[in-house]
Amino acid sequence: MNRPSSPATAGGAVEDNSTRQRILAATAEVLGRSGQAKLSLSDVAQQAGVSRPTLYRWFASKEALLDAFAVYERQMFDTGISRATAGLRGSDRLDGALQFIVDYQHSYSGVRAVDIEPEVVIARLGQVIPVMRAQLERLLTGPSAPVKAATAIRVAVSHYIVRSDDDDGFLDQLRHAVGIRPSR
Template identity: 30%
Template sequence: MAAEPAGTTTSVEAILAATRAVIAEQGPGKVTMSAIASAAGVSRPTLYRWFPTKDHVLAALSDYESRLFETRLQALVDAERTPARRLDAALRFLVTYLDGLMGPNPIAADPAFALANLAASLGPQTTTFARLVGDALDRVPAVQAGRLTRDQAADILMRLAISNYLLPHPDQEELVANIRGFAGLPRRSITRAAG
């Protein structure tokens, strides 16, 4: 992707968000540049100015999704003052972020692509989660006892989020409560934002 002049970030983000929506609906193999341009509400020349090929769009999409994960999680943990509240907000985020990012069922459109995308994002997002949540992960009983590191606890929590996305729990609030209990928090929310 070319460097973005001032004021174009919104257009590029609109293109990438639209690409995700088109992929969720059609699968990446059937996505065309025309479909992306139409979904993003931009002309094809504008699309080609930023992304000369579909492969360029797909590569940029991965970076875009990593940035979204980080900025959304950062905003949540920054809003909380105590480690327990940061962890609580981060756990709710983990249970819900994939639905908002990828939509309700991108697996149906192209299972191989969706699973590869989830697998490729796991490592970087786990690292981001561990870094941003930081000392709040020390509240996890297995971390307190020295049986897990913060990074290992973050990995388990990320894998729980992905497994919930692939096989959704019938009651999301119950799942969040269960994860809170696993993480050494009260089963009821303690964050203002999570309510």
């Protein structure tokens, strides 16, 4: 059965998109606890504070939810990078992006999914690394920009897989990888 991607209420008005966002944010929380294999739509609905029928109005299946979640994650990251670099120029802009990467990994609830389902995370990283590298490369200049971007992203992935509580050290490593000095 096909479900609408933008459900309507009984009165015909389109339901507030914040419900969809709440469901997707709740998905991050549940994935961080359970992983994809054990993801329960009931748990997501409960975490989001919605009924299962409401969840199903937005996402017809677990697969549809996971597909939408992948897009949501990318949008959250892209929006964060954009906000962190808005109004900045040159190395300050690059430094803002690096600081965002550190903050994102530190605060993101799904970051420990690697402990729960390493094989799923490793497969996902294969898809995400080229996207992140390309995004960071756009902030770099010079002939070594591709190498610097690739190195920085691999440092970030390393910190994702083997978590450290030294955010300052992580940021210093990213800065070193791209060749900038802190603006302290």
